[in-house]
Each structure stands twice: as structure tokens, then as C-alpha cells.
Amino acid sequence: MTDALPPALAANPHLADWLGFSASGVVTVRPGKVEYGQGLWTALAQIAAEELDVRLDQVRIAPVSTGASPDEGVTSGSRSIQDCGGALRWVCAQARAALLAAAAARLEAAPDALTVRAGDVHTADGATGLSYWSLGAAMRPALLARAAAPGAPAKPPGRWSVAGRSVPRIDLPDKVTGRPRFLADLMLPGMLFGRVVRPPAVGATLDSAPAPPPGLVAQVRDGSFLAVIAESDRVAVTAARRLARAARWTVRDTLPDERDLKGFLLAAPAQVQPVVARRDPAAAARVTRRLHAEFSRPFIAHASMAPSCAIARWDGDRVTVWSHSQGIFALRGALATGLGLDPARITVHYVEGAGVYGHNAADDAAADAVLLARAVPGRPVRVLWSREDELGWGPAGPAMLARLSAGLDAAGRIQTWRHDVWSNGFLGRPGTGGEPRLLALSHVAGGAPIPPALDGPPSGAMGATRNAVPGYHIPDLEVTRHRLLAMPIRTSSLRSLGAFLNVFAIESFMDELAAAAGADPLAFRLAHLTDPRARRVIGEAAALAGWASRSRAAGTGWGLGYARYKGQAGYGAAVAEVAADTAVSLRRLWLAVDVGRVINPDGVISQVEGGAIQSASWALREQVRFDRTRITSVTWDSYPILRFTEVPEVAVRIVAAPDEPEAGAGELAQGPVAAAIGNAVADAVGVRVRDLPLTTGQVTRAIEAG
Amino acid sequence: MTHDIQVTVNGAARVVSCAPDTPLLDVLRHDLGLTGPRFGCGAGLCGACFVLVDGEPRSSCDLPIGAAAGHEVTTVEGLAAGNLLHPVQQAVLDEQAAQCGYCTAGMIVSAVALLRSSPAPTEAEARAALDGNLCRCGSHPRVIRAVLRAAAAGGGGD
Numbered sequence: 129m130t131d132a133l134p135p136a137l138a139a140n141p142h143l144a145d146w147l148g149f150s151a152s153g154v155v156t157v158r159p160g161k162v163e164y165g166q167g168l169w170t171a172l173a174q175i176a177a178e179e180l181d182v183r184l185d186q187v188r189i190a191p192v193s194t195g196a197s198p199d200e201g202v203t204s205g206s207r208s209i210q211d212c213g214g215a216l217r218w219v220c221a222q223a224r225a226a227l228l229a230a231a232a233a234r235l236e237a238a239p240d241a242l243t244v245r246a247g248d249v250h251t252a253d254g255a256t257g258l259s260y261w262s263l264g265a266a267m268r269p270a271l272l273a274r275a276a277a278p279g280a281p282a283k284p285p286g287r288w289s290v291a292g293r294s295v296p297r298i299d300l301p302d303k304v305t306g307r308p309r310f311l312a313d314l315m316l317p318g319m320l321f322g323r324v325v326r327p328p329a330v331g332a333t334l335d336s337a338p339a340p341p342p343g344l345v346a347q348v349r350d351g352s353f354l355a356v357i358a359e360s361d362r363v364a365v366t367a368a369r370r371l372a373r374a375a376r377w378t379v380r381d382t383l384p385d386e387r388d389l390k391g392f393l394l395a396a397p398a399q400v401q402p403v404v405a406r407r408d409p410a411a412a413a414r415v416t417r418r419l420h421a422e423f424s425r426p427f428i429a430h431a432s433m434a435p436s437c438a439i440a441r442w443d444g445d446r447v448t449v450w451s452h453s454q455g456i457f458a459l460r461g462a463l464a465t466g467l468g469l470d471p472a473r474i475t476v477h478y479v480e481g482a483g484v485y486g487h488n489a490a491d492d493a494a495a496d497a498v499l500l501a502r503a504v505p506g507r508p509v510r511v512l513w514s515r516e517d518e519l520g521w522g523p524a525g526p527a528m529l530a531r532l533s534a535g536l537d538a539a540g541r542i543q544t545w546r547h548d549v550w551s552n553g554f555l556g557r558p559g560t561g562g563e564p565r566l567l568a569l570s571h572v573a574g575g576a577p578i579p580p581a582l583d584g585p586p587s588g589a590m591g592a593t594r595n596a597v598p599g600y601h602i603p604d605l606e607v608t609r610h611r612l613l614a615m616p617i618r619t620s621s622l623r624s625l626g627a628f629l630n631v632f633a634i635e636s637f638m639d640e641l642a643a644a645a646g647a648d649p650l651a652f653r654l655a656h657l658t659d660p661r662a663r664r665v666i667g668e669a670a671a672l673a674g675w676a677s678r679s680r681a682a683g684t685g686w687g688l689g690y691a692r693y694k695g696q697a698g699y700g701a702a703v704a705e706v707a708a709d710t711a712v713s714l715r716r717l718w719l720a721v722d723v724g725r726v727i728n729p730d731g732v733i734s735q736v737e738g739g740a741i742q743s744a745s746w747a748l749r750e751q752v753r754f755d756r757t758r759i760t761s762v763t764w765d766s767y768p769i770l771r772f773t774e775v776p777e778v779a780v781r782i783v784a785a786p787d788e789p790e791a792g793a794g795e796l797a798q799g800p801v802a803a804a805i806g807n808a809v810a811d812a813v814g815v816r817v818r819d820l821p822l823t824t825g826q827v828t829r830a831i832e833a834g
Numbered sequence: 835m836t837h838d839i840q841v842t843v844n845g846a847a848r849v850v851s852c853a854p855d856t857p858l859l860d861v862l863r864h865d866l867g868l869t870g871p872r873f874g875c876g877a878g879l880c881g882a883c884f885v886l887v888d889g890e891p892r893s894s895c896d897l898p899i900g901a902a903a904g905h906e907v908t909t910v911e912g913l914a915a916g917n918l919l920h921p922v923q924q925a926v927l928d929e930q931a932a933q934c935g936y937c938t939a940g941m942i943v944s945a946v947a948l949l950r951s952s953p954a955p956t957e958a959e960a961r962a963a964l965d966g967n968l969c970r971c972g973s974h975p976r977v978i979r980a981v982l983r984a985a986a987a988g989g990g991g992d
Contacts, residue, residue: 165934165971296930303935304923306870306910310936313869362852362860433874433882433936433970483934483971515875730930734976738933741972764879764968772964775974 134214140198144272160200167731179220181244202455206792294730311479323368329757331382351573381756401586403607411603415535423633426751428525434482435513436489440497452481462558487620489522495566525622526552530633540645553581554591556620580615595627600656624798631799668720673703687807689800698791704804708812724788739797745770844912854900870910881967884940910939921989933971
């Protein structure tokens with residue numbers, strides 16, 4: 129352990145920001161990171177219970193709110209266990225030390241003669257009657273008001289008894305019984321119901337809207353932002369439908385040709401920046417054979433199961449918002465900027481929505497709700513999006529193109545590597561670059577279109593270049609980013625960012641190079657990898673899958689994929705087995721992962737399984753469809769995702785690394801799984817399919833071009 | 835036009851005043867305060883709103899309340915016996931078979947219907963029975979294990 133404070137704690141240094149003890153025997157933990165199905169709050173409760181020496185059921189997680197929680201930024205990037213968990217570990221360790229010191233003073237005993245069990249202070253003779261709960265009130269000023277100090281005596285993992293073990297999720301009992309838990313379940317007194325009538329096309333402007341029908345509380349029009357407010361959702365829905373039919377819009381062609389995504393990516397204005405440029409003329413001179421290939425992915429939708437929802441109330445000069453945003457602090461800032469409000473007068477409460485896989489429409493729904501609440505001061509207004517708007521208006525994961533070339537020497541070793549990636553940016557969250565980036569604010573009178581998404585510094589791997597730099601030993605390496613400066617389809621972050629396409633491209637290309645070198649894909653990778661943790665996960669995945677004895681039956685294919693997420697986080701290797709002719713059936717996936725220290729092993733496995741299946745769905749099925757004016761894939765029929773009869777069996781093995789820091793498990797499966805499936809398809813059909821998704825149409829085209 | 839419509843929900847006769855074309859889901863959530871069935875798509879394509887109607891699983895988002903009148907509707911809230919979870923609910927917990935959990939109730943409803951008609955389903959039958967339920971988090975393998983586990987525990991015999 130280093131002595132530096134974890135970043136989240138340095139930013140929120142008071143123990144009272146994070147913890148509170150009640151006389152009833154409960155410790156309340158106040159994280160700034162949110163739960164959206166990834167199991168975070170269960171893991172945080174484990175960390176707190178471990179370091180405080182209380183039982184897991186004595187820990188409560190406080191709701192997250194801009195008014196009461198530490199600002200830990202956005203819950204994203206597979207960093208919550210490290211950042212929030214790391215802060216909590218120090219806070220709780222320090223609180224425990226302070227309890228022991230306070231108890232020792234009262235008992236006139238040495239602190240190290242005392243232990244804490246279930247929150248009670250014990251001596252060798254038994255309970256002392258002192259506890260967090262009995263001393264809590266006395267401790268609060270003395271203990272919890274103090275700032276965290278470096279060097280808190282957190283337990284080494286070898287002494288863990290609650291952390292490091294699989295425990296059931298604390299949020300699931302509500303979810304199997306249907307108890308209210310989600311934002312759409314929240315019914316506030318006097319609440320009104322709003323529905324927004326979105327334009328019929330991306331660049332459409334509103335010419336005229338009819339007068340509101342009787343029975344509405346209000347109809348709101350501001351520029352091309354059009355909405356209704358009613359006493360019930362069913363009245364609002366009906367009115368919104370009528371209004372959509374009667375409103376007149378001017379529609380323009382603003383979208384690229386869906387059939388020529390590569391042409392769009394290559395022709396759009398772009399900022400070209402080097403990511404890595406490491407020249408080695410001697411290595412380049414050893415090249416005897418060069419290979420080239422191009423890989424692409426379409427726009428991909430978040431396609432969360434719940435349409436976005438928000439509630440807002442406008443009271444005088446105060447605005448209160450309930451949102452399932454991943455970043456309630458950034459949302460508050462963007463609302464303030466966009467509406468000219470003082471952020472100190474806005475409170476955003478987080479309430480869970482359905483699963484979150486990046487920047488979805490939650491923030492946009494919040495902006496809708498605030499605009500409607502402004503029209504009916506004093507009453508809360510709930511806005512619920514339709515499925516069609518969720519798929520049609522939420523930000524998409526950008527389409528991408530990766531153009532690779534590499535040179536092999538006579539011995540079949542890679543000497544040179546070029547990787548150019550074309551993409552819109554992935555950084556389009558509210559507030560990015562000082563812009564609100566909220567949909568409704570681009571439609572109101574005077575609103576400007578949402579500017580193209582940013583992508584971070586080229587070498588930062590924060591966007592399109594995530595995992596663009598291969599982890600293999602390659603002497604002469606050049607990676608270049610082409611960030612598009614036009615954004616006809618709004619893009620933002622989607623789970624694993626550029627890693628999904630970059631790893632698919634790199635790992636597909638590795639198989640092509642292995643074939644050119646006459647090497648087994650597994651052996652070829654290991655020959656270019658020195659990191660023992662990388663070698664171990666690949667070996668474990670191969671062993672788990674039975675790679676060495678894999679079936680060679682006709683129509684069956686096996687593939688391997690590997691990456692270290694972000695080049696510096698968790699290691700993941702995947703093996704896929706498919707049955708394929710022109711239609712691909714994914715039968716089984718095996719994964720081995722090394723994510724360093726693990727708080728909840730079953731939670732890690734669940735995240736990796738889920739990531740693997742979602743990645744398989746992207747790789748096999750998913751593409752945002754559009755014509756020249758609008759997104760057309762707005763139902764589950766036109767935007768199909770993998771179904772129960774189509775999902776593979778998934779086996780996950782955690783490779784233990786208890787002495788390594790936590791590395792995050794939520795996103796590391798995406799790239800390796802897509803690559804493993806692509807390689808398995810190539811193995812089965814004998815032709816490389818380089819354009820995602822691997823639909824029957826794409827496989828057929830590749831065979832015909834073959 | 836608003837009518838008084840009688841429908842039996844979780845064993846109790848309820849009367850609601852609404853237009854007969856109001857979706858059953860809207861009545862369950864807004865008039866009867868049942869949050870288990872959830873809105874996902876409004877077109878019967880995702881399964882988040884599934885309920886049992888006379889024992890058969892079906893979407894409630896596109897079923898007019900008028901068509902449900904006089905029938906027995908069971909939501910996930912009607913499955914447990916007091917504090918004792920239905921075996922399918924218990925199996926979902928035992929397998930930790932959910933991530934966000936938004937669609938879990940709909941899946942449980944589908945699984946309960948399956949086990950009533952087919953108490954010992956094969957894995958393929960369990961997958962087929964749940965094919966109308968979408969999951970975005972990728973919990974499918976755990977859900978299948980939960981269904982088979984509930985079957986082994988006699989979950990069809992309620």
C-alpha cells in the first residue's frame with residue numbers, strides 16, 4: 129500500500145463525507161458512485177464491513193445525491209472499486225483505529241489489546257459494552273469531522289473475511305419481488321406526467337403545432353422542442369401521439385449513406401494525431417512479408433431495457449431532479465450551464481434505472497423534465513421516453529474503421545505494425561468541453577446542435593484509441609487516430625469505448641499473421657508476449673476451453689482473443705466455439721480474467737459473463753440502421769439483440785492475483801470476446817469477415833468476395 | 835370513454851375506472867400500484883411487463899384492460915406465499931441471476947408458467963420459454979440455471 133490518499137478521498141477528505149454511525153447499530157456508507165446493476169454497492173458494503181469489522185448486514189448504502197454525497201465524478205471506466213472502494217477502505221480503516229483509540233482511553237487499555245467484532249469493542253475477556261454505536265455520537269465530532277490521513281492501517285487481503293468472498297447482492301431481493309426500486313416506480317405527491325414529441329428526423333425543425341387539446345395541463349413549445357404535460361401518463365401519451373401526427377416539420381437530409389459507412393468515415397473532416405510513433409529502421413529492414421487488413425463496426429445502440437426517465441420540480445429559484453444518470457454532478461453542471469442557473473440551486477438525486485453501459489439518454493430525459501417543470505412550478509413532472517425515442521435519440525457508440533498493416537520477418541515474428549483508427553469521439557457526456565450536450569437544449573429556440581464528441585488526448589486511450597496500441601512486443605510501431613470533426617449521428621461513450629473494435633481488429637489480424645507465419649494462434653501470441661500475467665490468462669482460457677484438443681469438425685470453428693483492458697487494467701482472454709456456414713451460431717465461450725484483488729468473486733464472474741454476452745450480441749447482431757434523415761432501428765424488431773435461445777454457454781475462470789491492485793471487470797470482456805468469435809467464424813468458414821456485425825449477409829459477402 | 839372494469843389481480847377482484855383500451859400494464863402500475871411489471875417497449879417485444887393471464891404468460895403493455903376484464907391476472911407480486919418466495923424467485927436469488935434486475939420480474943413470470951406446464955424442462959425448453967424476455971445485461975446463463983434449479987426444487991408444484 130502506498131501512503132498517497134486515493135484520489136476520491138483527497139477530493140472529499142472528511143470521514144464524515146463517507147460514514148455515519150447510528151445508535152441503532154447501523155453504519156451508513158455514503159459513496160459518490162452509483163449502482164446500476166453492476167453490483168457495486170454490494171462490493172462497497174463488503175469493503176466497509178471488512179475494514180470496520182462490522183457485519184455486512186450492519187452496513188447501509190446511502191442514496192447518492194449532489195446535496196449529500198462526495199463528488200466522485202462519473203460512475204464509469206471500470207474504476208469504481210479502485211476509486212470509491214479505495215477511498216472507503218482508508219476511511220473505514222481510520223474510523224476503526226479511532227474507535228479503538230477512543231475505547232482504549234476509556235478502558236485504560238492499549239489499543240492493540242482490543243478488537244472489534246460486529247461493531248463491538250472486545251478485550252480478551254469479552255465485550256466491553258463500547259461500540260461504534262455507543263461511541264458514535266461522541267466520536268462524530270472527534271472522529272468523523274477529521275480529514276483522512278495517509279497511512280491508514282487497512283487490512284492486507286490475507287486477513288480479509290468479508291471482502292474477497294462471494295456474497296449475494298444486496299439489491300436483488302427487491303428485484304425478484306417487484307418492490308419499487310427504479311426511478312419509473314417513484315410516484316411523488318402531486319406529480320404530473322410529461323411526454324416529449326421528438327422531431328421526425330435528426331435535423332428537423334418545427335414549423336407549426338396545433339393548439340393543445342382539452343384535458344392537458346400544459347403544452348410546451350420552445351423552438352423545435354415540443355411536449356405535453358398531463359395529470360396522468362396515459363393522457364400524456366395519447367396527447368403526444370396526436371400532437372406528433374398533427375405537427376408540421378421541415379425535414380432535411382443530414383445523415384450519411386448507411387451502405388457506405390467506411391466511405392463516410394474516410395471522407396469526413398478529421399483531426400489526425402499520432403498515438404504512438406516508435407520507429408525501428410533495423411526491425412523494418414528485417415521484414416520479408418507484409419499484410420494489410422481493414423476492420424469496421426457500425427454505430428451501436430445502448431439499448432437499455434428501460435426507456436430513460438426523469439423527474440424534476442421547479443420551486444421558485446430551486447430545481448430538484450431525480451435521474452438515473454451515471455454522472456449526477458456533471459448533469460447538475462450541464463443543466464446550470466445550459467439553462468443559466470446557479471448550480472448551487474440545483475440538486476440531482478440518483479435513482480436506479482435499468483442497466484447502464486455508457487452514456488445513454490438518462491441525462492437527456494433529465495433536461496426534458498427540467499424544461500417541463502419550469503412550465504408548472506411547484507409540481508414534480510415525470511418524463512418517460514418511449515422505446516422508439518430511446519433507440520432513436522439516445523447517443524450511439526460510434527461507427528469505426530481500423531486499417532492495419534504489419535510486417536513479418538523470415539522467422540515469422542512481427543517487426544512492424546501500423547494501426548489507423550477512424551471514429552467519432554466517445555466523450556459526449558454532459559459538460560464535456562464546457563458544453564451542456566443535452567438533447568432538448570439543442571432543440572429549444574436558439575439552441576445549437578450538440579457539437580462533435582471529444583475523444584481525449586490521442587495517447588490517453590480515453591476513446592477511439594482505447595486498446596489501439598497492441599500489447600504485443602513489436603519493435604516498429606505506429607498508431608494514428610483520425611477523430612471525425614462532423615457528427616451526423618450523435619455519439620458518446622459505450623462500454624469499452626474503442627476497445628471493442630480495436631481488439632477485434634488486432635486479434636483478428638494476429639490470427640491472419642499467425643496463419644501467414646504458419647503458427648498456431650495461441651503459440652503465435654505467446655511468442656510475442658512477455659508479461660507473465662498476460663501469458664497466464666491466455667493459457668488458462670485455453671486450458672479451460674480444451675483448446676489443444678478442440679474439434680476440427682467441418683462447420684465448427686474455434687477462436688481466441690486477448691487484451692489487457694486499456695493496456696494497463698484487467699487482463700482478459702476468451703475462447704469461442706461457433707457452428708457456422710453462412711449463419712453463425714455461437715455455442716460456447718470460455719474466459720479467463722486477471723483483475724487483481726477481487727472483492728466479490730461472483731460479482732466479477734457476473735460482470736464478465738454479462739460483458740461477454742453483450743459483446744457477442746454486438747458482434748453478431750447489432751447495428752444502428754438509418755436513412756438519410758433519421759434512425760430507423762427504433763424497435764426490438766429492427767434493433768435485434770441476442771436472445772435466450774441464441775446466447776452461448778459461458779464459463780469464466782478468475783486467475784488469482786491477490787497482491788495486485790483491483791483492475792475492474794466490467795469492460796474487459798468486450799474486445800477479447802468479439803475477437804474470439806471473429807476468429808472462430810474464420811476458422812469455421814475459411815474466410816475472414818472483417819466488418820461487424822457477423823450477420824449472414826456479411827458472412828455471405830465475405831465468402832463471395834473470398 | 836371511462837368504464838368501470840373488473841379484473842382479478844393476484845387473487846383479489848379489483849374495479850378500475852378507465853377507458854377499455856388502456857393497457858393493462860398502465861392499470862397495474864398506476865391504478866393498482868404494482869411495480870413488478872415494468873414498461874420496456876410498449877409493443878410486447880421485450881417481456882419486461884409480462885404477467886400471467888389465466889396462467890399464461892403474456893405482455894401487459896399491449897393488452898387492453900377491456901380484454902383482461904373477467905380474467906385472472908397474476909403479477910410477480912402475487913407469486914410469493916407471504917414471506918416465502920416462490921421457488922423460481924428463490925432460485926434467481928440462489929443463482930444471483932440478475933444484474934440490473936429491470937426485466938427479472940418478467941422472466942420469473944415466464945419461468946413460473948413454464949414450470950407449471952412442464953415441471954422438469956430441458957435446458958432447451960427453458961431457453962425457448964424465455965425467448966420472449968430480453969436481457970441487456972447478459973444474465974441469461976444464470977437465469978437458465980435458476981429455472982432448472984427451481985424445477986429441481988419442485989417449483990412447478992405451487
